[in-house]
Amino acid sequence: MRNYDLEFLKRFSMVLAFLAAVTVGLILFAHHINGTVKHDPDPAAEQRVLNRIAPIGAVYAGATGAAQQAEAVKAAAEAAASQVAYGGTTDGKTIFGNLCTGCHTSGAGGAPKLDAAGIGARVAAQGLDELVKKATEGFTGSTGVMPAKGGNPALTDEQVKATVEWMVAQSK
């Protein structure tokens, strides 16, 4: 390599190094300035957040909307009612016919039948309250296992009580 080539390369790399240093300096400076400037929040992003955290059903659409809301509330109440066993009836016959009959009509698994020797004898020996309590909580007796609420926990205590009362009335 000739001498002036070397000289050129030396100067050229110095120029390159200088420019690289200036570039890095500008980057750092721009970064610094960017940090000092206060940015306005992006309105579109803010709107998206508001949409996401908005409560459901906060829209009021006049009389039509109100009617629709009332309908929705009614539908929700009906849906909730259907969570209650057998539509929440306290008709012992209905509940027995849907559930308890599986064991208590045939006497399956040692279940006392609806006659004087079955439920009739038990109510005579223990009283109605005790029968209701054991039917609600379930128990294991000498003849078998009576599941709590006949195995349907959706039954309310009143429904179980009404059903036991109906059973007792049938067992004379």
Ligand code: HEC
């Ligand atoms: C899976 C079968 C089964 C179903 C379903 C069932 N029972 Fe029973 N039940 C029994 C058995 C078995 C006994 C007797 C247990 C014993 O004394 O050993 C019994 C006993 C009873 C007794 C007598 C309690 C006592 O103190 O002697 C009552 C009251 C009763 N059941 C009410 C009900 C009612 C109400 C339902 C429906 C909601 C129901 N059972 C559903 C199996 C069942």
